[in-house]
Amino acid sequence: MSVTDQKAALREGLIRARPVVGPSDQAYDFMAEAVRALMPAGGCRLAAYLPIRRELDPLPIAERLDPYPIALPRTPQTPGPLDFRLWSPGQPLDEGRFKTREPAVDAPTLADERILMLLPLVGFDSRCYRLGYGGGFYDRSLAQFRERGQAVIAVGLAYDEQHCPEPLPIEATDERLHGVITPTAVYGPGQND
Template sequence: MPHDDPPPDDPASPTCYARELDEAWLKPLSPEERARQVAQWRREERARLVALRVARPAEERQAIADQVGRELDRLIAPDAVVGLYWPFRGELDLRPWMRDFVGKGGRAALPVVVAKDQPLVFRAWTPGCRMSHGVWKIPIPAQGPEVVPDVVVAPLVGHDPNCYRLGYGGGFFDRTLAAFAEKPLAIGVGDGSGAIASIFPQAHDIPMDVIVTEAGRQDRR
């Protein structure tokens, strides 16, 4: 997926905001103040988790990506249309899996930002197709038809036991899932360092159906 807001240059994170986000602590707050505190906590947690995954050696990340790819083979039909992503800031690199999937007869697509606060569209991708730079200079197919994916594979900054995904904060992914006439299978992928107790989901957050890391597969309860 494209990235809603670029990660901060300084990945350092101060002390955890667990006390501020305890349910009992939040009850007296107005909805606006509660949302503000959750947003603040997410910014801090996002920076901490991005720093952890960037610090992981590249060969370890690729080994995790290969392991995740094997689970995707079990989850995704070989003739499906799959929306994937181009890796950024230490995300799992699934491009080898994407090439193999297309080579076996599947169809792949990459997300394109149309405008701020609008759902993403998916443009068909094939090995060797002409690419251009999208938002934050992330490569996207330069041309080609828009497609509607059967499955959307999204990178995780963080995730919780209820399959809620912590992303980059701009809400592109949630708006996109909400806009589909028929919701695709949503799979979040990442490494185990992104596991947290809760992302403190808000009304706009849409959970993944499945999360896959090196720790295994986690299905939505």
């Protein structure tokens, strides 16, 4: 079975395993403190996402950190990196390519600054590799930031049920995360390799 086929099979089961009810306030407090601990001295811009398909919602974490405006992605019409734009609650959102909600096309772009990026995922392993929906948008975005020399701390947000006990199949284009935060745990690469 090819890596692409292995990922597709995993993806289907992991999406079904997502809880219907989101985390408790106490779990969001825990996750916000875990994110705060990863923020570099001197500050950084928080980049996040607006959830789809029962993804873990990062906005309650952002609200506890009060980092507005945050950067949210706009999905390009053709495969490529995401276009991060600044957004604050109450500002308009456009409908994106995959029925996602995105900042307006004329919203300010993300400057060349340090970023702590919260990423959605379908599944993750103990090495902090993530399984997404298969479009490669976040992997291309992280690679682009790295190529530009922009400092990015990439952290996945997931439910505990999205942890894969076995290593995920990976490809050369798959970017390893700096960590994954769930409602009950923080995973870092190298902890369980």
